Amino acid sequence: MEILQSRQRLQEEQKRKEELRLAKEQEEQLKLQELKNQKYTERQNKEQKKQDFKAKVYTDAQNIKQLQLENLEIIEQKRLEEIQSKIAAKQEIQRQKSRAEERRKRMELEKKAQMKMELERKIEEENRIRREKEEMVARMEQEELELIQRLQNTQLLQQSVFEDLEAAMGVTELRDS
Known part of the structure; x- marks a missing residue:
């Protein structure tokens, strides 16, 4: 019984x-x-x-590429705007030069016209003065002729009076001598 129990314990222990x-x-x-x-x-x-991480790197790379493209577009747009601005400024300068040239030509023409009018006025004034002087010379010549005629008439009158006076005085001989 002990053996059996021991075996059973052993079996239980093993179990x-x-x-x-x-x-x-x-x-x-x-x-x-x-x-x-x-x-x-x-x-x-x-x-x-x-x-x-790969997806993030890929996304970041795509974002960077997109930003670079956008930056390139912005830079290109600004470059085009700058070119257009320069073209507009150049055209404005050309318009201003053209207007200045037209103004200069117009002023030159006006100055020439004014000088021509001044010259014509001076010529007209000189012609008027010449005519006045010619008229004055003609009047003076006429007056001179009249004065000469009067002088001749006066001389004739004096000579006639002198001859009458000589005849009246009988001084005809003195005169011949």
């Missing part, structure tokens, strides 16, 4: 040990499976992080 061993083995397998699962999850997480 308990076997159960413990099985439980331990099962626990180790569970731990091993957990470890595998944890490693798998870590790998998955790592792979996901790598994929996320």
Whole structure:
């Protein structure tokens, strides 16, 4: 009976040990499976992080490319605006030069016209003065002729009076001598 009990205890002990061993083995397998699962999850997480990083890098690169394109477009737009501004400024300068040239020509023409009018006025004035002088000379010549005629008439009158006076005085001989 003791042997049987001892055997039974031994069997129970072996059974308990076997159960413990099985439980331990099962626990180790569970731990091993957990470890595998944890490693798998870590790998998955790592792979996901790598994929996320790649996606972020790709997105950032695309954003940078897009920004570069937008910046290039802005730069090109500003360059075109600057060119258009320079063209407009050049055209304005040309218009101002053209207006200044037209103004200069107009002023030159006005000055020439004014000088011509002044010259014509002077010529007309000189012609008027010449005519007045010619008329005055003609009047003076006429007056001179009249004065000469009067003088001749006066001389004739004096000579006639002198002859009458000589005849009246009988001084004709004196005169001949």
